[in-house]
Amino acid sequence: NPEDRWDCIQAFYQLVNKESDGPQVATRLLAHKIQSPQEREALQALTVLEACMNNCGQRFHSEAAKFRFLNELIKVLSPKRPSRHSVATSACSNTRRVMKTATV
Numbered sequence: 616n617p618e619d620r621w622d623c624i625q626a627f628y629q630l631v632n633k634e635s636d637g638p639q640v641a642t643r644l645l646a647h648k649i650q651s652p653q654e655r656e657a658l659q660a661l662t663v664l665e666a667c668m669n670n671c672g673q674r675f676h677s678e679a680a681k682f683r684f685l686n687e688l689i690k691v692l693s694p695k696r697p698s699r700h701s702v703a704t705s706a707c708s709n710t711r712r713v714m715k716t717a718t719v
Contacts, residue, residue: 619659619662624662624663627641627667628663628666628667638674639678641671641675642675642684648663649688
C-alpha cells in the first residue's frame, strides 16, 4: 500500500524487539486491529503483521504461532462475519505467510 508509513512501521517492530513484553502486546494489538470494521485499518494491521514477521525474531514468531493469535486471524475469514472480500483475501495471504515463517 503506497500510503503505508514505513517509518512508523519500522519504529513499531523495533519497539516490539526492544521491549520484554513487546511480542505479547503487539500480537494482541494486531489481532484487534485486523478485525477492525474499517477496511483500511485492517489492511494496515496486516501490513504491520507482515513487517513484524519479517523483522522480529523468535519471540514474536512464537507469539504469532500461538493458537490464540491464529484463532483471531481465522475469525476474519469466518463465514459468520459480514463479507469483507479484500480484507479476507489479504488475511488469507498473510496468514499463510505468518504460518510459513513461524514454522521455519
